[in-house]
Amino acid sequence: MGRPTRRSILKGVAAGLTLAACGSNTSSGVDVDAGDTPDARPIQPPDSLTESTSFRLGISAGDLAADRVVLWSYYTGTAPLVAIVWRIGDGDTYVEELGPFEATRSDAGFIHVPVTGLLPGARYRYAFVELDGEARVARSQIGRFRAPIADNASEVLTFGAVACTDESKPIDALARASERADLDAFLFCGDNAYCDGATSLADYRAKYIAHFGRPEHVALRASAGMYITWDDHEVKNDWNPETIDEAQLATAFKTFFEHAPLTEATPRRIWRSARWGKTAEIFVLDCRSERLPSTILSSTPQYISAEQMTWLKLGLASSTATFKIIINSVPITNMPSVWDAYPTDRWEAYGAQRTEILKFIDDSAITGVLWLSGDFHLAFISKVSTSGPGANQREVLCGPGGQSSNVLVSTLNAPQFSFATGTNNYTTLRLDPATREVKVAYHDGAGTEFHSESFIP
Incomplete structure (x- = not known):
């Protein structure tokens, strides 16, 4: 046979x-060079923000696909939240900002945020950010993930x-x-x-x-x-x-x-x-x-x-x-x-x-x-x-x-x-x-x- x-x-x-x-x-049929320069838009790196103490279990990123990811956290605070993702380029620089994405807490404080628009193979950082109005006032720790390759x-x-x-x-x-x-x-x-x-x-x-x-x-x-x-x-x-x-x-x-x-x-x-x-x-x-x-x-x-x-x-x-x-x-x-x-x-x-x-x-x-x-x-x-x-x-x-x-x-x-x-x-x-x-x-x-x-x- x-x-x-x-x-x-x-x-x-x-x-x-x-x-x-x-x-x-x-x-994903997309095959984009992760180092491409995006269209110009404001980028606000998260590093200078104060780290909030209300993310006691940290953060994580899962269900990874070439163009999307699910971001997770557990939040015990009361401030409005968003999730923000930054694409990282050569020299560990921030080259693109995605979001803000609405971060809705469950009654128990759990957050699951679907994020789309990723470039296959690109490396990203992300954080959950506390807001005062539209101002970013504090953040979770900063996480990392890589989008799967094309x-x-x-x-x-x-x-x-x-x-x-x-x-x-x-x-x-x-x-x-x-x-x-x-x-x-x-x-x-x-x-x-x-x-x-x-x-x-x-x-x-x-x-x-x-x-x-x-x-x-x-x-x-x-x-x-x-x-x-x-x-x-x-x-x-x-x-x-x-x-x-x-x-x-x-x-x-x-x-x-x-x-x-x-x-x-x-x-x-x-x-x-x-x-x-x-x-x-x-x-x-x-x-x-x-x-x-x-x-x-x-x-x-x-x-x-x-x-x-x-x-x-x-x-x-x-x-x-x-x-x-x-x-x-x-x-x-x-x-x-x-x-x-x-x-x-x-x-x-x-x-x-x-x-x-x-x-x-x-x-x-x-x-x-x-x-x-x-x-x-x-x-x-x-x-x-x-x-x-x-x-x-x-x-x-x-x-x-x-x-x-x-x-x-x-x-x-x-x-x-x-x-x-x-x-x-x-x-x-x-x-x-x-x-x-x-x-x-x-x-x-x-x-x-x-x-x-x-x-x-």
Whole structure:
């Protein structure tokens, strides 16, 4: 049988598709030099404004697309607010001002501001500004993000990543990541807030304040645009979607979206994708809320919904990006047998569906797939399977950003695992479309790169 064509793959996947794409899939045909000089208009740099104390959780930028972004904050003050964005040119100069954009607070103080009119690949700064009449009198901290490169562009990109940041543990690694200015975006892979014990809306909000309000977390989220998913601790440890109290789950969803720079175009839909030119496409999965543990022993176990699976297949098959990064929260790797004492929390317990997606990638000859995960309180670089579907696919486990090391790290050895560590870290992925290589590097709380390796996924 000949190698499948992209057209044949897409036809097969689209036949089962009930929704073509999630609301935040990104696409831009614009290819504008980020250094172009804009039409003359007044620019008021924010640096001289006093920093307000009313933005206690900082600011962040997410749902990044080539021409748009969602800006986020939490505001406890009473002044009228706007969001303003500045494009940065050579020499770290302000070359264009966008806005002001209306910044409307929810009753609880959360702000989500959609911003359009970005230039693909350009670097930006942004801030929320307090007004007295039309005068700008104070501001939030100043954040940074880069707009994804144009669809027809191809260049080296570097993403940061982390998972598992417990507010009771040091998170020096996040502080070191925030000091970098070369990260194109940052990927939060789950367990970003440990909400165990929370049941009410006030409980959940307090947990997020305890986590996201730490100076290191505030600094990191302001330092680069971000993509984010959740894992179990954003709800409670090892929660079961089939048995959890619906009111509690609704509260956990509400709090997640309140604190994330995301649009919720479809209620409760976390999964989405983002295009970074010809270099990379990022697929953010929700591997928690759609699983059905009661189906584990059936012939059709469900780890993610059929809708999410079909969307993922279509996205992977249609992507023309060199690298397809799948943010997965819990590893898909076939773990050593000692880990099977508790297998029900990961893809392996839902074997038929795990095989389905791995075999689809293999049979469709989709190259450049890299699974990116967290959850295990350790980091590793692995072959997803020792044989069969997934044997040629790779997974990177990032973090933990602030957690105790998993004692089973010593069981992860060659040849399946080329590296494993329990050291708290942030992870970087350097994606080179010319060589098709990804360089994975781990950085500790002192900022030291203590391991790196390159491979072609």
